[in-house]
Amino acid sequence: MPVTHIQNQFSTPESNDVLIVNELHFSYPDGHIALQGVSLKLCNGDKVALVGPNGAGKSTLMLHLNGILNGKGNVQISGKQLTKDNLPSIRAMVGLVFQNPDDQLFSPTVFEDVAFGPLHMGLPEDEVRQRVDNALEAVRMTAYKDRLSHHLSVGEKKRIAIATVLSMNPSLLVLDEPSAGLDPRARRTLINLLRELPITMLVSTHDMALVKELFPRTIVMDEGKVVADGLTQDILADEAFLNQHGLEKP
Amino acid sequence: MLLSPAPLHIPDGFLSIVVSVICWAITIVTLYFAISKTNQSLGEKQIPLMGIMAAFIFAAQMINFPVAGGTSGHLLGGALAAIVLGPWAGMLVMTAVIALQALLFQDGGLVVMGANILNMGLITAAIGYGLYRSVSGQSKAVKLGVAGFAAWLSVMAGALFTALQLWLSGTSQLNIVIPAMMGVHALIGVGEALITVAALSFIMQTRPDLLGEGSESAKGSRNWIYAGGIISLLVVLISPFASGDPDGLERVAIDMGFIDAGQDAPYSIIPDYTLPFLGETALSTILAGVVGIAVVGAIMVLVGRGLKAKS
Amino acid sequence: MHFDAFDRYHEKESFLHKLDPRVKVLVTVIFIVSNALLPDGAWLAFIFAWLFLLVINFISKLGLGFTVKRSIIALPFALIAITVLFSIPGKPLTTFNFLMWELTITDAGFLRFISILVRSWLSVQMAILLVAVTRFPDLIHALEHLKVPAILTTIIAFLYRYLFVMTDEVFRLIRARESRSGGVAGRRSGGGVLWRAKIAGNMVGQLFLRSFERSDRIYNAMVARGYAGHLYTLNAHEMKSYDYFAAAFAIALIFILQLIGRL
Ligand SMILES: Nc1ncnc2c1ncn2[C@@H]1O[C@H](COP(=O)(O)OP(=O)(O)O)[C@@H](O)[C@H]1O
Ligand SMILES: [Mg+2]
Numbered sequence: 001m002p003v004t005h006i007q008n009q010f011s012t013p014e015s016n017d018v019l020i021v022n023e024l025h026f027s028y029p030d031g032h033i034a035l036q037g038v039s040l041k042l043c044n045g046d047k048v049a050l051v052g053p054n055g056a057g058k059s060t061l062m063l064h065l066n067g068i069l070n071g072k073g074n075v076q077i078s079g080k081q082l083t084k085d086n087l088p089s090i091r092a093m094v095g096l097v098f099q100n101p102d103d104q105l106f107s108p109t110v111f112e113d114v115a116f117g118p119l120h121m122g123l124p125e126d127e128v129r130q131r132v133d134n135a136l137e138a139v140r141m142t143a144y145k146d147r148l149s150h151h152l153s154v155g156e157k158k159r160i161a162i163a164t165v166l167s168m169n170p171s172l173l174v175l176d177e178p179s180a181g182l183d184p185r186a187r188r189t190l191i192n193l194l195r196e197l198p199i200t201m202l203v204s205t206h207d208m209a210l211v212k213e214l215f216p217r218t219i220v221m222d223e224g225k226v227v228a229d230g231l232t233q234d235i236l237a238d239e240a241f242l243n244q245h246g247l248e249k250p
Numbered sequence: 251m252l253l254s255p256a257p258l259h260i261p262d263g264f265l266s267i268v269v270s271v272i273c274w275a276i277t278i279v280t281l282y283f284a285i286s287k288t289n290q291s292l293g294e295k296q297i298p299l300m301g302i303m304a305a306f307i308f309a310a311q312m313i314n315f316p317v318a319g320g321t322s323g324h325l326l327g328g329a330l331a332a333i334v335l336g337p338w339a340g341m342l343v344m345t346a347v348i349a350l351q352a353l354l355f356q357d358g359g360l361v362v363m364g365a366n367i368l369n370m371g372l373i374t375a376a377i378g379y380g381l382y383r384s385v386s387g388q389s390k391a392v393k394l395g396v397a398g399f400a401a402w403l404s405v406m407a408g409a410l411f412t413a414l415q416l417w418l419s420g421t422s423q424l425n426i427v428i429p430a431m432m433g434v435h436a437l438i439g440v441g442e443a444l445i446t447v448a449a450l451s452f453i454m455q456t457r458p459d460l461l462g463e464g465s466e467s468a469k470g471s472r473n474w475i476y477a478g479g480i481i482s483l484l485v486v487l488i489s490p491f492a493s494g495d496p497d498g499l500e501r502v503a504i505d506m507g508f509i510d511a512g513q514d515a516p517y518s519i520i521p522d523y524t525l526p527f528l529g530e531t532a533l534s535t536i537l538a539g540v541v542g543i544a545v546v547g548a549i550m551v552l553v554g555r556g557l558k559a560k561s
Numbered sequence: 562m563h564f565d566a567f568d569r570y571h572e573k574e575s576f577l578h579k580l581d582p583r584v585k586v587l588v589t590v591i592f593i594v595s596n597a598l599l600p601d602g603a604w605l606a607f608i609f610a611w612l613f614l615l616v617i618n619f620i621s622k623l624g625l626g627f628t629v630k631r632s633i634i635a636l637p638f639a640l641i642a643i644t645v646l647f648s649i650p651g652k653p654l655t656t657f658n659f660l661m662w663e664l665t666i667t668d669a670g671f672l673r674f675i676s677i678l679v680r681s682w683l684s685v686q687m688a689i690l691l692v693a694v695t696r697f698p699d700l701i702h703a704l705e706h707l708k709v710p711a712i713l714t715t716i717i718a719f720l721y722r723y724l725f726v727m728t729d730e731v732f733r734l735i736r737a738r739e740s741r742s743g744g745v746a747g748r749r750s751g752g753g754v755l756w757r758a759k760i761a762g763n764m765v766g767q768l769f770l771r772s773f774e775r776s777d778r779i780y781n782a783m784v785a786r787g788y789a790g791h792l793y794t795l796n797a798h799e800m801k802s803y804d805y806f807a808a809a810f811a812i813a814l815i816f817i818l819q820l821i822g823r824l
Contacts, residue, residue, distance in 0.1 A: 068781050088787060096785040103778040106298065108698040108722050115795050120787030128795060148698070150725040168786065261638050262688070263681025267597045285710050294790030295780050297712070301719020302776035308720060309727035310768055313735070315754075315761035323758060325765060334769065346716040354569055354697060354721075356634055356688045359681075361593045416641060421677055423644040430641075441758065448762015449769060456770060545816050549809045556805025 018042050018078055018172050018200045024064060026071030034060040035071055036224040042172070042200055049211040049232065050204040052221035053246035058204040059099070061221070062174050065202075066094040078171055092121050095165025095199075099176040101157035105149040110141075110160055113149060117168040135167035136160075139193055155186025159193065166197075173201040179210055208250040212236060220245055258326070258370050258408050258435075259351065262359030266419040273415065274364030280372050281345060284338040300339055304346040307331055310449075311347075315441070323441025326408070328371055329378025329401040330446045334453065336466035337379040337474055344371030369411045373481060374404035380478010383470055390454060394447050400478070401446035402439035407485045409435035414488075432489055567724060569692040575622040577694040581804040582703035588811040589691045593684040595815045599822040601676040606822030610683050613814060614690070621694050628686035628693075642677045646670045697721055702796050715792055723775075730771065734764045 019042040026035040034057045042048055050058050063069040065077075067087045075082040077093050098104045107113040114135050118128040136142045139159040144152070152160060158178055165173065178194070179187050187210075194201070194214060205211060211218055211232055218235050220228035222245045228235055235241070239249055265273075288296065307327040314322040327347075332340030348367050351357040358366045381400035385392050413431040416422040454461055461467050572578075577585070592613075599606050618627050651669030658664070692700065701721070705714050738760060780788075 063781065066785055068784055088789070091785060091787050094785075098778065098782050098785075100778065102723075102726050103775060104782045106719065106722060106779050106782060108701065108718055112698070112794070116783075116788075117786035119793040119795060120789070125795060148696075149722060164786065259638075261634075261681050262593045262684035263596060263677055263679075264638065264642060265597075267594065270597065281710075281713075285712055288712065294788070295776075297715055297792065298719060298779045298783060299773075299776040300712075301716045302723055302772050302779065304716050304720035305723035305727045306769055306772040308724055309731045310765045312728060312731050313761050313764050313768070315757040323754075323761070325761075330765075342713065342716060346713060346720050349713070350717055350720050350724075352688075353700060354567070354692055356685050356692075359593070359684060360590060360688055361597060361684070420673070421642045421645065423648040426644045426648075427641065444755065444758035445762045445765055448759045449765035452763050452766025453769060456766070457773075460773070542816075545812065549813050549816075552805045552809035552812070555800070556802040556809065559800055559802040559805060 016044050017076070018044050018046070019065070019202070020074075020076040021061070021064070022074045022076075024061070024071050024073035024075065026060060026064065026069060026073075034224050035064075038073075038221070038224070038226055040219055040226060040229060042202060045198075045200055046217065047194075047201050047215050048203070049215035049218045050202055050221065051206070051208070051211060051218060051247060052204075052227075056221040056245075057224040058221055059176055060224075062096060062176055062202075062204065065172070065174050066091045066096050068096075088121075092117075092168050093171045095162075095168055095170030095173045097161050097165055097173070097175045097178065099180065101154065101161040104161040104164060105152075105157055108148060110136075110147050110149060110152075111145050113160065114145075114163050114167050117164060121168060131167045131169070135163040138166050138197065139163045140189075153186070155182050155189060158182065158186070158190060162193070166199075171200065173197065173199045175201065175203045177205055178203060179205060179207045208236070208248055212250050220247070222246075258366070258412055259348075259358035260362045260366055260369075260412060260415070261356075262361050264359075264419065264421050265362045265365055265415055266421075267361075269415050269419045270362050270364060273362075273368050277345075277364040277367045277372065280341065280368075284341045284345075287338045288342060296339065300335070300343050300346075303331065303335055303339075304343045304350075307343060307347050308350070313445075315445075323444065324438070325445045326370060326374065326405060326442055328374025328408070329382075329397070329404040329442070330449060332375035332379035333382045333397060333400075333446075333450065334460065334467055337375050337470050339466065340375040340379065341372055344375060347371075365412075365415050369408040369415075373407045373411060376474070377404040377407055377478045377481050377485075379470055380474045380476070381482065383472065383478070384475040386468060390451075394451055394454075397450050398443040398447040402443040403482055403485060405435050405439035405442045406432060406489075407481060410485050410489055428489060567728070569689075570696050571623055571693045573622045573694075575620060575694065576803075576807075577617065577621040577690075580694075580807055581798055581800050582695050582699040583706050583798070583800070584804050584808045584811075585691055585695050586700065586703045586707065587808060588815075589687050591812060591815055592687045595819055596680045596684050598819060599676075599680070602672045603676075603822035605824075606818050607676075607679050607683065609818055609821055613818070614683065614686050617687075617690060621690065623690075623693060628689045631689050632682055632686045634685060638681070639678055642674055645673045645677070649673055699798070702794075702798055705794065705796065706798065711792065727768070727772065730768060731764075734767065738764065 019040070021038055021040050024035050024038040025033075027033040038057070038061055050061070052058055060069065064071055064075060067075075067082055067084075067090060077090050080086060080090065080093075082090050105113050107116060111132060114132045115128050118131045123131070132145070133142070136145055139162050141156065141159055141163060144156065144160065149157070149160070162173075162175070162178075175194075179190055182190060187207075191210060191214060194203070203215070215232055218228070218230070218232040219226055220235060227245060228241070236249060242249055288300075307330075310325050310327055310330075314324050316322050328340070328344050331343050334340075335343060345367050348358060348371055349363060352360055352363050352366065378397075378400045381403070382393065382397050385396045388396075409431040410428070413422070413424075413427045416427055417424045450461070459465065592610075596610060599610075614628060615625055618625050621627070646666045647664050647670055649667055649670040651667035651672075654666045654668055654671060656663060656665045695703075698718070698721070701714050701718050704717070705711065
């Protein structure tokens with residue numbers, strides 16, 4: 001049994017911790033309880049997969065990481081407590097990429113979308129342009145700067161969506177089901193991109209092959225709780241456990 | 251073709267400058283209020299909401315249903331938008347839709363856009379919302395019935411105003427254009443009413459919170475009831491009068507200086523160096539001269555800036 | 562149906578494509594206003610206005626006939642002006658019977674009717690050209706520079722972006738409706754008009770709810786990137802000297818058109 005989840009394993013945050021979530025509870029306005037005491041911790045440079053059946057609460061958890069949702073409990077980013085006052089700076093540190101790129105890319109052109117984050121951080125024009133160039137470079141989409149968003153393929157949209165948060169120079173990248181709906185080649189391009197990016201990341205996915213290939217560590221959620229947190233190879237080895245939580249061995 | 255909202259999208263060339271400018275003036279003043287009201291009352295969430303709702307109205311206009319003989323029913327959406335988003339936001343959303351249709355698809359003209367926004371976006375929203383608001387708190391059936399009637403009447407009002415503008419521009423004859431426009435739109439309006447009612451009842455069933463207490467829909471001022479009522483009354487009074495006694499209305503327009511007896515001057519602002527309302531006086535010759543000098547001045551300013559700007 | 566059906570921009574390397582969008586918007590509007598100002602029967606001015614269009618077509622490298630081909634859009638509306646043929650007093654040209662009326666076309670009426678059509682035809686061509694040589698996002702920037710309120714340009718920008726997503730959704734809904742409404746040959750299918758209207762209304766309601774929920778997700782995506790109620794844009798446009806000269810030149814030409822029309 002690879003369950004290594006320990007309650008309250010941390011009391012003093014080390015400077016090395018990029019993300020600490022402690023005892024997070026949340027229910028939606030309609031009364032549905034989506035998170036019941038989620039705790040986890042990501043160190044600098046960690047690339048962690050977040051898996052679990054539909055409705056496990058993965059997206060809900062991610063929405064808490066930069067304060068779009070406010071549950072009971074406590075979230076720290078790079079040692080900073082998430083509160084109403086430091087929301088702007090937290091949002092600059094956490095790059096959250098939503099599942100549907102059509103929701104993420106809301107501007108007419110690629111440039112405008114990638115520039116949106118830096119502009120709203122209040123950066124000067126030159127710096128904004130520099131960051132847009134760097135972000136597009138990082139996702140290998142430099143040539144797409146002046147393209148119209150609605151002309152892009154799904155795979156291209158996903159990569160631009162990642163660029164829209166890279167331009168904010170986040171210290172944590174949070175991706176919600178990035179490989180969903182991609183054809184094999186676009187998926188491969190995305191995997192290579194994620195491998196190259198030198199950022200701490202938390203990635204939710206149903207793509208167990210992707211998990212196996214890319215992430216040394218996996219967190220399993222079900223019914224609003226973390227049910228496992230450990231080495232990917234250990235978790236994937238326990239078939240009974242996977243079945244119990246609606247997952248499949250790759 | 252004829253049973254689509256298209257006859258309300260006036261292209262450039264069909265309205266006189268005077269009528270276009272007056273319509274723009276009314277539209278701009280109304281939008282000014284709409285913008286300041288929405289800035290005051292709506293949260294930051296409203297900007298993406300209104301944007302997406304504009305796309306919704308645009309897309310919803312493509313949904314049709316076959317009526318008979320190859321014709322189909324369509325939605326214009328002004329009443330629906332105002333009922334679900336509140337009147338001011340509804341107006342802004344309709345304005346964006348009409349502007350995009352004109353700019354991108356040349357569906358409706360640019361200089362006459364003020365008139366098109368007025369007819370299809372502002373009047374429809376005022377009637378739709380005003381009448382619907384007058385039955386807030388009533389039963390669902392009453393609300394839906396009134397919404398349907400309001401949707402029908404909003405299309406009729408749009409048609410009436412379009413007809414009046416065409417007539418004031420010297421493009422159509424009053425005793426023909428009013429019955430023709432109103433006749434066709436009496437049918438189009440039925441499609442509008444049916445779709446509006448069905449859509450609202452769908453929303454009431456699945457998301458009652460969006461139309462209930464505390465929603466944008468319920469927040470509109472009660473003054474809208476008067477605004478919508480007055481415009482409705484105008485429609486009901488003017489249409490029979492205009493088709494039954496066109497000479498009467500024509501006389502009013504002549505007295506107001508809109509139109510001259512030979513239906514001649516209304517569509518040029520400087521015909522033969524005179525301005526309407528002023529007649530052929532020395533003053534209007536002077537004004538025509540001023541316009542000329544202003545144009546030449548503008549050209550010189552542009553050239554001057556061109557010389558200074560880096561190429 | 563593919564979203565390209567909504568694209569009006571034609572990529573070419575031309576002076577007009579490079580011109581600042583503000584200049585293009587202004588000249589387009591001034592040209593259309595000028596058409597409306599030309600008196601009835603100002604044929605010489607109309608011909609020069611058309612030549613002006615031809616030259617612009619040529620400069621745009623889209624081909625001389627580019628706008629003519631697309632300019633019939635506004636034609637059905639001409640029906641609405643047809644009554645001026647008979648209603649304006651003047652010398653009778655011809656008389657004929659239509660249903661129960663005896664109709665007389667007058668020379669003044671004919672002049673007015675043709676003039677209205679020509680004005681409309683010239684104006685719509687200019688508008689077609691504007692979007693053919695200007696990318697729509699640049700057009701929105703031009704409107705921002707020309708002091709159209711930000712709330713409106715923002716709504717238009719969202720509308721433009723989601724037009725494609727949303728109409729795709731509509732086509733999926735319509736396809737779903739069609740695939741479920743099989744008919745028996747020779748028999749009218751699909752119930753009465755009321756029933757069909759209800760289905761269409763349900764589709765509109767469905768679309769509304771999906772849009773509403775989408776706007777929530779978009780709002781989240783904006784907030785996640787620092788949006789706090791105020792929108793900032795970076796507008797790349799800067800008027801160059803050739804922009805000013807082009808504007809001055811075009812306005813001068815249009816002014817001359819007006820003078821020709823009043824000779
Ligand atoms: N806006 C919402 N309102 C009410 N319940 C919601 C909402 N969004 C999600 N839920 C519910 O919360 C639970 C967790 O959802 P989610 O975080 O989206 O799961 P996952 O991303 O793991 O599939 C689900 O049961 C879902 O139905
Ligand atoms: Mg999810």
